[in-house]
Amino acid sequence: MNALAATNRNFRHASRILGLDSKLEKSLLIPFREIKVECTIPKDDGTLVSYVGFRVQHDNSRGPMKGGIRYHPEVDPDEVNALAQLMTWKTAVADIPYGGAKGGIGCSPRDLSKSELERLTRVFTQKIHDLIGIHTDVPAPDMGTNSQTMAWILDEYSKFHGHSPAVVTGKPIDLGGSLGREAATGRGVVFATEALLAEHGQSIAGLKFVIQGFGNVGSWAAKLIHERGGKVVAVSDITGAIKNPNGIDISALLTHKENTGSLKDFHGGDAMDANELLVHDCDVLIPCALGGVLNKDNAADVRAKYIIEAANHPTDPEADEILSKKGIIILPDIYANAGGVTVSYFEWVQNIQGFMWDEEKVNTQLQRYMTRAFTNIKAMCQSHDCNLRMGAFTLGVNRVARATLLRGWEA
Numbered sequence: 412m413n414a415l416a417a418t419n420r421n422f423r424h425a426s427r428i429l430g431l432d433s434k435l436e437k438s439l440l441i442p443f444r445e446i447k448v449e450c451t452i453p454k455d456d457g458t459l460v461s462y463v464g465f466r467v468q469h470d471n472s473r474g475p476m477k478g479g480i481r482y483h484p485e486v487d488p489d490e491v492n493a494l495a496q497l498m499t500w501k502t503a504v505a506d507i508p509y510g511g512a513k514g515g516i517g518c519s520p521r522d523l524s525k526s527e528l529e530r531l532t533r534v535f536t537q538k539i540h541d542l543i544g545i546h547t548d549v550p551a552p553d554m555g556t557n558s559q560t561m562a563w564i565l566d567e568y569s570k571f572h573g574h575s576p577a578v579v580t581g582k583p584i585d586l587g588g589s590l591g592r593e594a595a596t597g598r599g600v601v602f603a604t605e606a607l608l609a610e611h612g613q614s615i616a617g618l619k620f621v622i623q624g625f626g627n628v629g630s631w632a633a634k635l636i637h638e639r640g641g642k643v644v645a646v647s648d649i650t651g652a653i654k655n656p657n658g659i660d661i662s663a664l665l666t667h668k669e670n671t672g673s674l675k676d677f678h679g680g681d682a683m684d685a686n687e688l689l690v691h692d693c694d695v696l697i698p699c700a701l702g703g704v705l706n707k708d709n710a711a712d713v714r715a716k717y718i719i720e721a722a723n724h725p726t727d728p729e730a731d732e733i734l735s736k737k738g739i740i741i742l743p744d745i746y747a748n749a750g751g752v753t754v755s756y757f758e759w760v761q762n763i764q765g766f767m768w769d770e771e772k773v774n775t776q777l778q779r780y781m782t783r784a785f786t787n788i789k790a791m792c793q794s795h796d797c798n799l800r801m802g803a804f805t806l807g808v809n810r811v812a813r814a815t816l817l818r819g820w821e822a
Contacts, residue, residue, distance in 0.1 A: 414702055414724045415493035421728075422496070425804035428795050431812055438820060439811060442492060443476070443510075444468040448538035450516060452530040464535045466514035468548055469495040472814040474508035475546050477580075477752060479553025480560070482528075486515035497723065497745060498752070500807030505749040505784050507756040510811075512548050514539075520555045529563050536567035543568070545577045545763070551755050552581040562586055577762035580755035589758035591773035592751075597631025597699075599750015600721045601639070602778050604695065606785035607717065607742050616640030619658075621693040621715065623647050624700030625674065628721050628748070630665060632697060637661035641695075646674065647688045648700070653680035654691065690714060698725035705730040713739060720744035735798060743800040745807060746784055753780050 419440065426436045446466040454460050465488060468476045478498040491513045498511030516535060520528060543550060552561055561579040565586060568578050576587035584590065591598070601615070608614055620641050622629050625648040633643050642658035650673035653659065660679045667677045675682070689696065689709055696715035698704050702724035705713065710730035718734065718741045720726060726734070726741060734741060754777055761767050784806075791809075792802035 413489065413493070414497075415489045417724060417728055418493045418496050421800065421804050422500070422808060425801060425808045428797060428801060428805050429809055429812070431808075435812060435815065435820070439470070439808070439815065440496070442467050442469045442495060443471055444542070445488070445492070446514075446539060446542055447488070448535065450531055450534045450538065452527065452534055454527055455524050462516050462518045462531060464514070464516045464538065465491045466512065466539055466542065466548070467491045467495040468510075468512045468542075470499040470510040470811060470815075471547075472811055472818055472820075473503060473510055475510065475544075476512035476548040477502060477509040477551070477755065478512035478514065479551045480556050480564075481513075481515040481553035482518050482520040482555035482560075483515060484517060484519045486517045491515055494723065499811060500804060501745040501749050502752060502756075503807035503810040504746050504788070504803050505753050505756075505780055506787070506810070507753060507780070509549075509752070509756065512550075513553075514550060515553070528560070532560055532563040533567045536564045540568050540571045543578065544572070545575055545759075549577070549755075549759060550579050551752075557581075558583045558588060561588075577759050580758040582758070587758075587762050587767075589754060589761055589773060590768070590770040591777070592754050592758055593627065594631045594635075595754035595773075595777060596628045596721070596748055596751035598635060598774065599753060599777060599781050600628065600632045600697065600699075600719060600747055601635040602750065602781035603742055603747045603785065604636075604697075604717075604719050606782050607719070607740070610785075610789070611740075614639075618642065618694040619644045619692070620695045620697060621645045621688060621691050623688055623696075623698045623704065624722065625664075625668065626699070629697070629699035630668075632699065632721060633659075633661045634665065644693055645683065645688055645691045646680075647683075647685045648674055651675045652683045652685040652688050653677055654683045654688075655680035695719060698722045701725070703727055705734070707733065710734050711737075713737070715739060717742065720747045723748065731800070741798070741800060743803045746788060746799075746803045749784065750777055750781060753777055 495513035502509040582588035645654040690712040699721040705726040707729040710733035788802040
C-alpha cells in the first residue's frame, strides 16, 4: 500500500473513532492548494533542461503550512500529497502552531553540479515566492536538499520580499539557523523512546537496539543511545550492515564512516545481510531509512519488543496488524520523528523575534515538547481504547478539526 493510501486509511480510522461529521472529514482530506511549476535552467554545458517542481499545501487552520522540499527522481504528486497531509497531523500532535505542506523537484541531485542546483533552486523559488512566506508556508530541507539549498531559497525570496530569515528553516547557523537543529530529529527519537520506555518501567541503559539507516537521523539516535548506556547491536545503511552482540562502539563507527564513506570493513563488528537486520534479536528496533520496510513478508519474524518509527511510514498496514497481534509496541512516525519539525518551529520563533537561543535551551524545550506530546497521546489511547498509532492520529486530527470548526469552515 502506498503512503497516500495508508495515510488516508489511518485518517479515516481516526475520524471514525472521533465521530467526525462526514462533510468535515472530507474537507480535512482535501489539500488547501497544489502547485506544479516547470523549472527550466541552462546546464553548465549551455543546453537547456526542464524539471517539474511541486508544492502541496495541505492545511492552514492552525498556522502557516510547514514541510520539507525534496530533490529526488521519484518525486510525484501522490507522495508529496501524502507527506503534506502527514505533516498536518504531525505538527498538531507536537502541538506547534503549523499546518502541513510538502514539496519537491523531480531531479537527481547527484547528476547536477553545485551551480546547476543553485540555478534550479532559484528558478523554483521565483515560481513559488508569492505562495510561500513567513506566515503562509515555511519550507525546510528534506531528501536531497540541505542547509545550502535553504540559503539559496532565503536569498532568492528576500530579493522579492526584503530580508526574511523566517521563510525557511534548517538554514546554516550563519544565516539564522538554530543550534541543535541538525541533531533534532534523532534527539527527538531518543526523547520519544525514553518516554515510551518509562511508561513500561524501563530505560535505555542496558537494552539492545537495532538501527536501520545511519544517515542524519540514525547516526544521531545511535550516538545518543550509546551515550545513555544502550547497546546498539546492529546498524545498516545503503553501504552495508554490521552487527556486534556486545554492542557497537558508535563513536568509532562514526569516525570510520566519515573517513571511508561506508560501514564496510569496520573492525568493531561483523558484516551481516541487510535484509536480516529488521528481524535481528533486540529489544528496540528503530527504522530510520525508507518507508514500507516492515511488510507482510517480514513482520511475523520481527523479534523486537518495541518499534520506534523514525522513518516516515516504515510499517505497512498489513504489517501493523501482524506486529500488534504479536504484542509488539509501535511508536508511530507522526510522533516519533517530530523532533525535526519541533526544532524548526524553534528556529522560526527565534528568527521572528530576532533573538537566538543557546543549544541547551533548544534541547530542553525539545524534551519538554516530546514528553508532553507522549502524555497527550496516552490520554487519547485511554479515552478511545486504541493503540499508540490511533492515539497519535486521533490527537492530531482532533486538534485540526477543532481549529477548523472554530474558524467557521462552512462560511
